[in-house]
Protein backbone atom coordinates (compact mmCIF):
# COMPACT_ATOMS: atom_id res chain seq x y z
CA UNK A 137 0.00 0.00 0.00
CA UNK A 138 1.33 3.40 -0.81
CA UNK A 139 0.72 6.57 1.12
CA UNK A 140 -2.61 7.55 -0.44
CA UNK A 141 -4.10 4.14 0.27
CA UNK A 142 -2.86 4.25 3.84
CA UNK A 143 -4.27 7.71 4.52
CA UNK A 144 -7.65 6.88 3.00
CA UNK A 145 -7.86 3.55 4.82
CA UNK A 146 -7.15 5.09 8.18
CA UNK A 147 -9.70 7.84 7.50
CA UNK A 148 -12.34 5.26 6.55
CA UNK A 149 -11.72 3.30 9.75
CA UNK A 150 -11.97 6.36 11.94
CA UNK A 151 -14.89 7.88 10.08
CA UNK A 152 -17.12 4.86 9.51
CA UNK A 153 -16.38 2.22 12.11
CA UNK A 154 -17.38 2.52 15.74
CA UNK A 155 -14.65 2.14 18.31
CA UNK A 156 -15.89 -1.29 19.37
CA UNK A 157 -16.27 -2.48 15.77
CA UNK A 158 -13.68 -5.12 14.96
CA UNK A 159 -14.44 -5.39 11.23
CA UNK A 160 -11.18 -6.05 9.36
CA UNK A 161 -10.67 -3.60 6.52
CA UNK A 162 -8.01 -3.47 3.85
CA UNK A 163 -7.63 -1.56 0.59
CA UNK A 164 -9.77 -4.08 -1.30
CA UNK A 165 -12.66 -4.40 1.16
CA UNK A 166 -15.98 -3.34 -0.33
CA UNK A 167 -17.23 -0.25 1.49
CA UNK A 168 -20.50 0.66 -0.14
CA UNK A 169 -21.81 -2.71 -1.27
CA UNK A 170 -21.07 -4.01 2.25
CA UNK A 171 -23.10 -1.23 3.88
CA UNK A 172 -20.16 0.33 5.82
CA UNK A 173 -20.51 3.55 3.82
CA UNK A 174 -23.86 4.55 2.32
CA UNK A 175 -24.68 6.92 -0.49
CA UNK A 176 -25.36 9.71 2.01
CA UNK A 177 -22.38 9.35 4.36
CA UNK A 178 -20.14 9.04 1.29
CA UNK A 179 -20.15 12.85 1.06
CA UNK A 180 -17.85 12.91 4.09
CA UNK A 181 -15.32 10.79 2.25
CA UNK A 182 -15.43 13.10 -0.75
CA UNK A 183 -15.00 16.17 1.48
CA UNK A 184 -12.01 14.57 3.18
CA UNK A 185 -10.30 13.75 -0.12
CA UNK A 186 -10.89 17.22 -1.52
CA UNK A 187 -9.50 18.87 1.58
CA UNK A 188 -6.59 16.48 2.07
CA UNK A 189 -5.40 16.52 -1.54
CA UNK A 190 -6.54 20.00 -2.56
CA UNK A 191 -8.54 18.62 -5.48
CA UNK A 192 -12.09 18.92 -6.76
CA UNK A 193 -13.79 15.61 -7.48
CA UNK A 194 -16.61 16.04 -9.99
CA UNK A 195 -19.86 14.38 -8.81
CA UNK A 196 -19.84 11.93 -11.69
CA UNK A 197 -16.40 10.67 -10.56
CA UNK A 198 -17.62 10.16 -6.99
CA UNK A 199 -19.99 7.32 -7.86
CA UNK A 200 -20.77 4.41 -5.56
CA UNK A 201 -18.83 2.12 -7.94
CA UNK A 202 -15.76 4.34 -8.10
CA UNK A 203 -15.72 4.68 -4.31
CA UNK A 204 -16.35 1.06 -3.37
CA UNK A 205 -12.81 0.22 -2.19
CA UNK A 206 -9.90 2.20 -0.83
CA UNK A 207 -7.80 1.07 -3.81
CA UNK A 208 -10.38 2.44 -6.26
CA UNK A 209 -10.67 5.68 -4.33
CA UNK A 210 -6.89 6.11 -4.36
CA UNK A 211 -6.90 5.57 -8.13
CA UNK A 212 -9.46 8.37 -8.57
CA UNK A 213 -7.36 10.67 -6.38
CA UNK A 214 -4.17 9.94 -8.33
CA UNK A 215 -5.84 10.42 -11.66
CA UNK A 216 -7.30 13.79 -10.68
CA UNK A 217 -4.00 14.96 -9.24
CA UNK A 218 -2.44 13.95 -12.54
CA UNK A 219 0.12 11.44 -11.29
CA UNK B 220 -44.62 2.54 -29.83
CA UNK B 221 -42.10 3.99 -27.50
CA UNK B 222 -43.20 1.76 -24.60
CA UNK B 223 -42.07 -1.29 -26.53
CA UNK B 224 -42.26 -4.92 -25.44
CA UNK B 225 -38.53 -4.78 -24.79
CA UNK B 226 -38.97 -1.76 -22.54
CA UNK B 227 -41.80 -3.51 -20.68
CA UNK B 228 -39.67 -6.62 -20.27
CA UNK B 229 -36.80 -4.55 -18.88
CA UNK B 230 -39.05 -2.99 -16.25
CA UNK B 231 -40.50 -6.37 -15.42
CA UNK B 232 -36.97 -7.65 -14.87
CA UNK B 233 -36.33 -4.71 -12.50
CA UNK B 234 -39.42 -5.66 -10.52
CA UNK B 235 -38.43 -9.34 -10.48
CA UNK B 236 -35.04 -8.28 -9.10
CA UNK B 237 -36.75 -6.43 -6.25
CA UNK B 238 -38.83 -9.52 -5.47
CA UNK B 239 -35.82 -11.82 -5.58
CA UNK B 240 -33.94 -9.57 -3.19
CA UNK B 241 -36.89 -9.95 -0.78
CA UNK B 242 -37.54 -6.21 -0.91
CA UNK B 243 -40.91 -6.15 -2.60
CA UNK B 244 -43.41 -4.22 -0.53
CA UNK B 245 -46.97 -5.59 -0.38
CA UNK B 246 -49.60 -3.19 0.90
CA UNK B 247 -52.04 -4.26 3.56
CA UNK B 248 -55.50 -2.96 2.84
CA UNK B 249 -57.49 -1.42 5.70
CA UNK B 250 -61.27 -1.53 5.46
CA UNK B 251 -61.99 0.81 8.37
CA UNK B 252 -61.00 4.26 9.61
CA UNK B 253 -57.52 4.48 11.16
CA UNK B 254 -57.60 3.59 14.84
CA UNK B 255 -56.36 1.08 17.43
CA UNK B 256 -58.90 -1.42 16.08
CA UNK B 257 -58.79 -1.87 12.32
CA UNK B 258 -59.87 -4.48 9.80
CA UNK B 259 -57.08 -5.52 7.49
CA UNK B 260 -57.07 -7.46 4.24
CA UNK B 261 -53.78 -9.29 3.89
CA UNK B 262 -52.63 -10.87 1.72
CA UNK B 263 -54.70 -9.07 -0.93
CA UNK B 264 -57.81 -11.09 -1.73
CA UNK B 265 -58.22 -12.53 1.77
CA UNK B 266 -61.24 -11.33 3.68
CA UNK B 267 -60.53 -8.46 6.03
CA UNK B 268 -60.05 -9.40 9.68
CA UNK B 269 -60.03 -7.37 12.88
CA UNK B 270 -56.56 -6.65 14.28
CA UNK B 271 -55.00 -4.22 16.73
CA UNK B 272 -52.90 -1.63 14.97
CA UNK B 273 -49.45 -1.21 16.50
CA UNK B 274 -47.63 0.29 13.53
CA UNK B 275 -49.32 3.64 12.85
CA UNK B 276 -47.84 7.06 13.59
CA UNK B 277 -51.19 7.86 15.17
CA UNK B 278 -49.42 8.75 18.42
CA UNK B 279 -52.22 10.79 19.95
CA UNK B 280 -55.09 8.75 18.58
CA UNK B 281 -56.42 11.83 16.77
CA UNK B 282 -56.60 10.37 13.25
CA UNK B 283 -60.29 9.55 13.57
CA UNK B 284 -61.12 11.51 16.70
CA UNK B 285 -64.74 12.80 16.63
CA UNK B 286 -63.69 16.38 17.42
CA UNK B 287 -61.21 16.39 14.56
CA UNK B 288 -63.66 14.83 12.12
CA UNK B 289 -66.26 17.39 13.17
CA UNK B 290 -63.84 20.26 12.58
CA UNK B 291 -63.01 18.80 9.17
CA UNK B 292 -66.70 18.72 8.24
CA UNK B 293 -67.16 22.30 9.40
CA UNK B 294 -64.11 23.39 7.40
CA UNK B 295 -65.42 21.66 4.31
CA UNK B 296 -68.77 23.40 4.65
CA UNK B 297 -67.34 26.83 5.41
CA UNK B 298 -64.34 27.01 3.07
CA UNK B 299 -65.05 24.41 0.40
CA UNK B 300 -63.19 21.39 -0.90
CA UNK B 301 -60.31 22.76 -2.94
CA UNK B 302 -58.65 26.03 -3.81
CA UNK B 303 -57.17 25.18 -7.20
CA UNK B 304 -54.21 27.43 -6.58
CA UNK B 305 -50.80 27.66 -5.02
CA UNK B 306 -50.61 29.82 -1.91
CA UNK B 307 -49.25 33.00 -3.48
CA UNK B 308 -51.82 33.34 -6.26
CA UNK B 309 -55.22 32.68 -4.70
CA UNK B 310 -54.64 29.74 -2.36
CA UNK B 311 -54.34 31.46 1.01
CA UNK B 312 -57.44 31.55 3.20
CA UNK B 313 -57.88 32.99 6.66
CA UNK B 314 -57.69 29.45 8.08
CA UNK B 315 -54.23 28.92 6.55
CA UNK B 316 -52.86 31.99 8.27
CA UNK B 317 -54.67 30.97 11.44
CA UNK B 318 -52.98 27.58 11.35
CA UNK B 319 -49.54 29.08 10.77
CA UNK B 320 -50.06 31.39 13.76
CA UNK B 321 -51.34 28.57 15.94
CA UNK B 322 -48.39 26.34 15.08
CA UNK B 323 -45.90 29.13 15.84
CA UNK B 324 -47.56 29.76 19.19
CA UNK B 325 -47.62 26.05 20.03
CA UNK B 326 -44.01 25.38 19.02
CA UNK B 327 -42.88 28.72 20.50
CA UNK B 328 -41.20 29.76 17.27
CA UNK B 329 -41.18 33.12 15.48
CA UNK B 330 -43.12 32.14 12.37
CA UNK B 331 -44.38 29.16 10.36
CA UNK B 332 -45.05 28.32 6.71
CA UNK B 333 -47.23 25.38 5.63
CA UNK B 334 -46.19 22.91 2.94
CA UNK B 335 -48.09 20.08 1.28
CA UNK B 336 -46.08 17.62 3.39
CA UNK B 337 -43.00 17.52 5.60
CA UNK B 338 -41.22 15.86 2.71
CA UNK B 339 -41.94 19.03 0.72
CA UNK B 340 -40.76 21.21 3.59
CA UNK B 341 -37.49 19.28 3.77
CA UNK B 342 -37.14 19.32 0.00
CA UNK B 343 -37.50 23.09 -0.13
CA UNK B 344 -35.88 24.66 2.90
CA UNK B 345 -32.15 23.94 2.37
CA UNK B 346 -32.12 25.23 -1.18
CA UNK B 347 -34.09 28.32 -0.19
CA UNK B 348 -31.84 29.49 2.64
CA UNK B 349 -28.31 28.22 1.93
CA UNK B 350 -25.72 28.96 -0.76
CA UNK B 351 -22.47 27.39 -1.97
CA UNK B 352 -20.65 29.32 0.76
CA UNK B 353 -22.44 27.27 3.43
CA UNK B 354 -22.22 23.77 4.85
CA UNK B 355 -24.85 21.35 6.18
CA UNK B 356 -23.61 18.86 8.77
CA UNK B 357 -26.14 16.06 9.21
CA UNK B 358 -26.58 13.04 11.47
CA UNK B 359 -26.12 9.98 9.25
CA UNK B 360 -29.57 8.60 10.07
CA UNK B 361 -31.70 11.63 9.19
CA UNK B 362 -34.88 10.96 7.26
CA UNK B 363 -34.66 10.30 3.51
CA UNK B 364 -36.50 13.52 2.68
CA UNK B 365 -33.74 15.52 4.41
CA UNK B 366 -31.09 13.71 2.42
CA UNK B 367 -32.96 14.60 -0.76
CA UNK B 368 -33.47 18.20 0.34
CA UNK B 369 -29.77 18.61 1.12
CA UNK B 370 -28.91 17.28 -2.32
CA UNK B 371 -31.05 19.99 -3.91
CA UNK B 372 -29.09 22.73 -2.14
CA UNK B 373 -25.79 24.16 -3.36
CA UNK B 374 -24.29 24.14 0.12
CA UNK B 375 -21.61 21.58 0.94
CA UNK B 376 -22.81 18.33 2.54
CA UNK B 377 -21.19 16.75 5.57
CA UNK B 378 -22.30 13.96 7.89
CA UNK B 379 -21.52 12.80 11.42
CA UNK B 380 -21.96 9.41 13.04
CA UNK B 381 -25.43 8.86 14.46
CA UNK B 382 -25.80 10.81 17.72
CA UNK B 383 -22.00 11.15 18.03
CA UNK B 384 -21.55 14.74 19.17
CA UNK B 385 -17.77 14.53 19.40
CA UNK B 386 -17.76 13.69 15.73
CA UNK B 387 -20.12 16.59 15.08
CA UNK B 388 -17.80 18.91 16.98
CA UNK B 389 -14.86 17.86 14.80
CA UNK B 390 -16.88 18.66 11.70
CA UNK B 391 -17.83 22.05 13.11
CA UNK B 392 -14.18 22.81 13.82
CA UNK B 393 -13.17 21.81 10.31
CA UNK B 394 -15.78 24.05 8.69
CA UNK B 395 -15.07 27.36 10.39
CA UNK B 396 -14.21 28.89 7.00
CA UNK B 397 -17.82 28.56 5.84
CA UNK B 398 -20.37 31.39 5.95
CA UNK B 399 -23.14 29.35 7.59
CA UNK B 400 -22.78 26.01 9.38
CA UNK B 401 -26.15 24.27 9.69
CA UNK B 402 -26.41 21.28 12.03
CA UNK B 403 -29.10 18.93 10.70
CA UNK B 404 -30.84 16.28 12.79
CA UNK B 405 -34.14 14.54 13.38
CA UNK B 406 -35.61 15.32 16.80
CA UNK B 407 -36.59 11.67 17.08
CA UNK B 408 -35.22 9.05 14.68
CA UNK B 409 -38.02 7.05 13.20
CA UNK B 410 -36.44 3.60 13.10
CA UNK B 411 -34.98 3.55 16.62
CA UNK B 412 -37.00 6.05 18.62
CA UNK B 413 -33.64 7.64 19.53
CA UNK B 414 -33.99 11.19 20.83
CA UNK B 415 -31.41 13.72 19.67
CA UNK B 416 -29.57 15.52 22.48
CA UNK B 417 -30.74 18.91 21.36
CA UNK B 418 -29.45 20.67 24.48
CA UNK B 419 -25.88 19.61 23.71
CA UNK B 420 -26.38 20.24 20.01
CA UNK B 421 -27.55 23.81 20.70
CA UNK B 422 -24.54 24.35 22.98
CA UNK B 423 -22.23 23.22 20.18
CA UNK B 424 -24.08 25.53 17.79
CA UNK B 425 -23.42 28.43 20.15
CA UNK B 426 -19.77 27.49 20.59
CA UNK B 427 -19.07 27.15 16.86
CA UNK B 428 -21.46 29.76 15.53
CA UNK B 429 -23.82 27.35 13.78
CA UNK B 430 -27.55 27.19 13.09
CA UNK B 431 -29.70 24.21 14.10
CA UNK B 432 -32.23 22.35 11.93
CA UNK B 433 -34.54 19.76 13.54
CA UNK B 434 -37.14 17.54 11.85
CA UNK B 435 -39.59 16.88 14.65
CA UNK B 436 -42.12 14.78 12.73
CA UNK B 437 -42.02 11.99 15.34
CA UNK B 438 -42.29 14.34 18.32
CA UNK B 439 -44.60 17.28 17.66
CA UNK B 440 -47.71 16.98 19.80
CA UNK B 441 -46.37 14.70 22.55
CA UNK B 442 -42.65 15.01 23.39
CA UNK B 443 -42.02 17.37 26.31
CA UNK B 444 -44.35 18.04 29.21
CA UNK B 445 -46.72 20.15 27.12
CA UNK B 446 -46.20 18.07 23.98
CA UNK B 447 -44.41 20.76 21.98
CA UNK B 448 -41.72 18.42 20.78
CA UNK B 449 -38.11 17.38 21.23
CA UNK B 450 -37.03 20.98 21.77
CA UNK B 451 -39.29 21.18 24.80
CA UNK B 452 -38.19 17.71 25.98
CA UNK B 453 -34.54 18.87 25.87
CA UNK B 454 -35.19 22.33 27.32
CA UNK B 455 -34.22 24.31 24.22
CA UNK B 456 -37.45 26.11 23.30
CA UNK B 457 -36.56 29.18 21.27
CA UNK B 458 -33.12 27.88 20.31
CA UNK B 459 -34.02 25.89 17.18
CA UNK B 460 -33.54 28.01 14.07
CA UNK B 461 -35.35 25.73 11.61
CA UNK B 462 -37.92 23.17 12.76
CA UNK B 463 -39.79 21.07 10.24
CA UNK B 464 -42.66 18.81 11.14
CA UNK B 465 -45.66 16.99 9.72
CA UNK B 466 -49.42 17.06 10.18
CA UNK B 467 -49.38 13.48 8.95
CA UNK B 468 -48.56 11.69 12.19
CA UNK B 469 -49.62 12.76 15.71
CA UNK B 470 -51.46 15.90 14.54
CA UNK B 471 -54.45 14.17 13.00
CA UNK B 472 -52.48 12.15 10.47
CA UNK B 473 -54.03 13.49 7.25
CA UNK B 474 -51.25 15.35 5.45
CA UNK B 475 -49.34 18.62 5.39
CA UNK B 476 -46.11 19.84 6.91
CA UNK B 477 -44.33 23.04 7.77
CA UNK B 478 -41.13 24.95 8.31
CA UNK B 479 -41.21 26.82 11.61
CA UNK B 480 -38.50 28.95 13.16
CA UNK B 481 -36.69 32.23 12.54
CA UNK B 482 -38.90 34.85 10.91
CA UNK B 483 -36.52 35.66 8.05
CA UNK B 484 -35.91 32.02 7.23
CA UNK B 485 -39.65 31.35 7.05
CA UNK B 486 -40.14 34.42 4.85
CA UNK B 487 -37.33 33.29 2.53
CA UNK B 488 -39.14 29.96 2.15
CA UNK B 489 -42.32 31.85 1.22
CA UNK B 490 -40.41 33.72 -1.45
CA UNK B 491 -38.15 30.94 -2.73
CA UNK B 492 -38.97 27.37 -1.68
CA UNK B 493 -39.95 25.52 -4.81
CA UNK B 494 -42.37 22.96 -3.29
CA UNK B 495 -44.22 25.94 -1.75
CA UNK B 496 -44.27 28.07 -4.88
CA UNK B 497 -45.07 25.36 -7.39
CA UNK B 498 -47.47 23.02 -5.61
CA UNK B 499 -51.07 23.40 -4.53
CA UNK B 500 -52.15 24.81 -1.17
CA UNK B 501 -53.11 22.53 1.75
CA UNK B 502 -56.87 21.83 1.33
CA UNK B 503 -59.31 23.73 3.59
CA UNK B 504 -60.70 20.55 5.14
CA UNK B 505 -57.26 19.55 6.46
CA UNK B 506 -56.36 23.09 7.45
CA UNK B 507 -59.54 23.49 9.47
CA UNK B 508 -59.12 20.14 11.23
CA UNK B 509 -55.45 20.88 11.99
CA UNK B 510 -56.48 24.15 13.60
CA UNK B 511 -58.75 22.17 15.90
CA UNK B 512 -55.95 19.67 16.65
CA UNK B 513 -53.53 22.40 17.71
CA UNK B 514 -56.28 23.99 19.76
CA UNK B 515 -56.96 20.69 21.57
CA UNK B 516 -53.24 20.20 22.28
CA UNK B 517 -52.90 23.74 23.60
CA UNK B 518 -55.80 23.22 26.00
CA UNK B 519 -54.94 19.84 27.50
CA UNK B 520 -52.01 17.46 27.84
CA UNK B 521 -54.36 14.57 28.58
CA UNK B 522 -53.56 12.68 25.38
CA UNK B 523 -49.78 13.00 25.56
CA UNK B 524 -49.92 12.00 29.22
CA UNK B 525 -51.85 8.86 28.33
CA UNK B 526 -49.39 8.11 25.54
CA UNK B 527 -46.51 8.42 28.01
CA UNK B 528 -48.22 6.07 30.45
CA UNK B 529 -49.00 3.54 27.71
CA UNK B 530 -45.40 3.69 26.49
CA UNK B 531 -43.94 3.12 29.95
CA UNK B 532 -46.22 0.13 30.47
CA UNK B 533 -45.48 -1.35 27.04
CA UNK B 534 -41.71 -0.98 27.43
CA UNK B 535 -41.68 -2.39 30.96
CA UNK B 536 -43.87 -5.39 30.12
CA UNK B 537 -42.02 -6.28 26.91
CA UNK B 538 -38.80 -6.46 28.92
CA UNK B 539 -40.47 -8.56 31.60
CA UNK B 540 -41.64 -10.98 28.94
CA UNK B 541 -38.02 -11.31 27.87
CA UNK B 542 -37.90 -9.47 24.57
CA UNK B 543 -34.88 -7.47 23.52
CA UNK B 544 -36.11 -3.90 23.00
CA UNK B 545 -34.12 -0.83 22.15
CA UNK B 546 -33.93 1.20 25.35
CA UNK B 547 -35.48 4.62 25.46
CA UNK B 548 -38.66 6.45 26.33
CA UNK B 549 -40.29 7.13 22.97
CA UNK B 550 -43.51 5.43 21.79
CA UNK B 551 -41.49 3.97 18.92
CA UNK B 552 -40.43 0.71 20.57
CA UNK B 553 -38.28 -1.55 18.38
CA UNK B 554 -38.31 -5.23 19.27
CA UNK B 555 -34.87 -6.32 18.11
CA UNK B 556 -34.58 -9.57 16.16
CA UNK B 557 -31.37 -8.83 14.18
CA UNK B 558 -32.09 -11.54 11.59
CA UNK B 559 -34.26 -10.36 8.66
CA UNK B 560 -36.04 -13.65 8.13
CA UNK B 561 -36.88 -13.98 11.81
CA UNK B 562 -38.31 -10.43 11.81
CA UNK B 563 -40.57 -11.29 8.88
CA UNK B 564 -41.70 -14.54 10.51
CA UNK B 565 -42.45 -12.89 13.84
CA UNK B 566 -44.46 -10.15 12.10
CA UNK B 567 -46.45 -12.78 10.24
CA UNK B 568 -47.13 -14.79 13.39
CA UNK B 569 -48.17 -11.64 15.25
CA UNK B 570 -50.64 -10.85 12.49
CA UNK B 571 -52.10 -14.33 12.85
CA UNK B 572 -52.54 -13.51 16.55
CA UNK B 573 -54.47 -10.38 15.63
CA UNK B 574 -51.67 -7.86 16.12
CA UNK B 575 -50.71 -5.66 13.20
CA UNK B 576 -46.95 -4.97 13.25
CA UNK B 577 -44.33 -4.81 10.51
CA UNK B 578 -40.77 -6.14 10.29
CA UNK B 579 -37.98 -3.80 9.15
CA UNK B 580 -34.65 -4.97 7.78
CA UNK B 581 -31.82 -3.90 5.45
CA UNK B 582 -31.80 -1.55 3.56
CA UNK B 583 -34.42 0.27 5.69
CA UNK B 584 -32.23 -0.32 8.76
CA UNK B 585 -28.55 -1.31 8.90
CA UNK B 586 -27.55 -4.91 8.12
CA UNK B 587 -27.99 -7.21 11.10
CA UNK B 588 -30.38 -4.79 12.80
CA UNK B 589 -33.71 -6.31 11.72
CA UNK B 590 -36.59 -5.57 14.04
CA UNK B 591 -40.30 -5.17 14.58
CA UNK B 592 -41.06 -1.52 15.14
CA UNK B 593 -44.01 -1.25 17.48
CA UNK B 594 -45.64 2.14 17.92
CA UNK B 595 -47.78 3.06 20.88
CA UNK B 596 -50.74 5.41 20.73
CA UNK B 597 -52.93 7.30 23.17
CA UNK B 598 -55.70 5.54 21.27
CA UNK B 599 -54.60 2.23 22.78
CA UNK B 600 -56.43 1.08 25.87
CA UNK B 601 -54.84 -1.27 28.38
CA UNK B 602 -56.68 -4.25 26.84
CA UNK B 603 -55.09 -3.52 23.45
CA UNK B 604 -51.63 -3.47 24.99
CA UNK B 605 -52.27 -6.62 27.00
CA UNK B 606 -53.42 -8.46 23.90
CA UNK B 607 -50.28 -7.31 22.09
CA UNK B 608 -48.11 -8.48 24.98
CA UNK B 609 -49.79 -11.88 25.14
CA UNK B 610 -49.21 -12.32 21.42
CA UNK B 611 -45.54 -11.34 21.72
CA UNK B 612 -45.12 -13.82 24.55
CA UNK B 613 -46.69 -16.64 22.55
CA UNK B 614 -44.80 -15.88 19.34
CA UNK B 615 -41.55 -15.28 21.22
CA UNK B 616 -41.92 -18.66 22.91
CA UNK B 617 -42.60 -20.35 19.59
CA UNK B 618 -39.33 -19.01 18.17
CA UNK B 619 -37.48 -19.60 21.42
CA UNK B 620 -36.20 -16.05 21.74
CA UNK B 621 -37.57 -15.03 25.13
CA UNK B 622 -34.81 -13.96 27.47
CA UNK B 623 -32.31 -13.79 24.63
CA UNK B 624 -30.09 -10.81 23.87
CA UNK B 625 -28.37 -9.95 20.64
CA UNK B 626 -25.57 -12.45 21.09
CA UNK B 627 -27.87 -15.42 21.67
CA UNK B 628 -30.29 -14.50 18.90
CA UNK B 629 -27.46 -14.08 16.41
CA UNK B 630 -25.91 -17.39 17.52
CA UNK B 631 -29.22 -19.16 17.02
CA UNK B 632 -30.46 -17.52 13.80
CA UNK B 633 -27.39 -15.91 12.22
CA UNK B 634 -27.30 -12.36 10.94
Ligand SMILES: Cc1ncc(COP(=O)(O)O)c(C=O)c1O
Pocket residue numbers: 335336337338339362364405409434436437464465466467474475476
Ligand atom coordinates in the same frame (compact mmCIF):
# COMPACT_ATOMS: atom_id res chain seq x y z
C1 LIG C 1 -38.58 12.23 10.17
C2 LIG C 1 -39.58 12.39 9.07
N1 LIG C 1 -39.56 13.49 8.31
C3 LIG C 1 -40.44 13.68 7.31
C4 LIG C 1 -41.39 12.73 7.01
C5 LIG C 1 -42.32 12.98 5.87
O1 LIG C 1 -43.48 13.58 6.34
P1 LIG C 1 -44.73 13.75 5.36
O2 LIG C 1 -45.47 12.46 5.40
O3 LIG C 1 -45.48 14.90 5.92
O4 LIG C 1 -44.20 14.06 4.00
C6 LIG C 1 -41.46 11.58 7.77
C7 LIG C 1 -42.51 10.57 7.49
O5 LIG C 1 -42.31 9.53 6.95
C8 LIG C 1 -40.52 11.38 8.81
O6 LIG C 1 -40.54 10.26 9.54
